[in-house]
Amino acid sequence: MTTIALVTGANRGIGNAIAEQLAGLGTTVLVAGRDLARCSDAAAAIGPGAHPVLLDVTVQATVDTAADLVRERFGRLDILVNNAGISGRIGVTPSAADIDDVHAVFDTNVFGVIKVTNAMLPLLLRSPAGRVVNVSSSVGSMTRMSDPAHYFAALPAMASYPPAKSALNSLTVQYAKELRARGILVNAADPGACATDFTRPLGITIDRTADQGAAIAVRLATLPADGPTGRLFNDDGPIPW
Known part of the structure; x- marks a missing residue:
């Protein structure tokens, strides 16, 4: 039985790398995103096992239509990777935050996941082994952010992206609690900073590739039945909340 996966924000960057790696394992991958033309191009580049899907995580109608499409064509979903995300205005302190910007980040990175x-x-x-992977970040780790000895302590205080990822990490735990008894494992993946369109505005040199960042999400998407749930992982293992 072919595994069916849906990856949001999959037309570029880490999401595209996740879709490509899953397809390489023989998975049928639904390449979902806000721009159907770009998703179509990305799916064509991945190969015959990939299919484009229009899905804007902030627009309920497109989410519902995508779910209907999956139901009609495949009857079930085995893997959901909630990868779509935005950064908002980086480096803006909480006291200077634009509430509309904060709302937009939470709308995509948290409410969109729900x-x-x-x-x-x-x-x-309906899957015999349902898996949900939320692409998060260790900047959402309050343990690391509040540790004076960790390099995160030197990052500027921000009101949007790190708090949204903290919320996503907490949401991951809550879904895991609800769904473990029903055989669905829910984890969060920290891909690390990768050289993608997402990080280029930072103006810093990043050697880590999207393919490298995608590997942890793919690993969590293919966990065995006795695998962990309700945790945040990077390449080195679990990350403290």
Whole structure:
């Protein structure tokens, strides 16, 4: 039985690398994103096992339509990777934050995950081994952010991206608690800073590739039945909350 996976924000960057790596394992991958033309190009580049899907995580109608498409074409979903995310304005302190910017980041990075996961959940429950992977970040680790000895302590205080990832990490735990008894494992993946369109505005040199960053998400998406759930992982293992 062919494994069916849906990856949001999969037309470029880490999401595209996740889709490509899953397809390389023989998985049928739905390349989901806000721009159907770009998703079509990305799916064509991946190969015949990849299919484009229009899905904007902030627009419920597109989420519902995508779920209907999966139901009609495949009848179930085995892997959901919630990868779509935005950074908002980097380096803006909480006291100077634009509430509209903060809301936009949470709308995509947190509320969008709830929209997509809940819409796809009936299909995941039809899978013999449902897996949900939320692409997060260790900048959401309050342990590391509050540790004076960790290099995160030198990062500027921000009101949008790190708090949104902290919220996503907490949400991961709550879904894991709810779904473990039903055979669905839910984990968060920290791909690390990779050289993608997402990080280029930072103006710093990053040697890590999207392919390298995608590996942890793929590993969590293919966990065995006795694998962990409700945790945040990077290449080196679990990350403290």
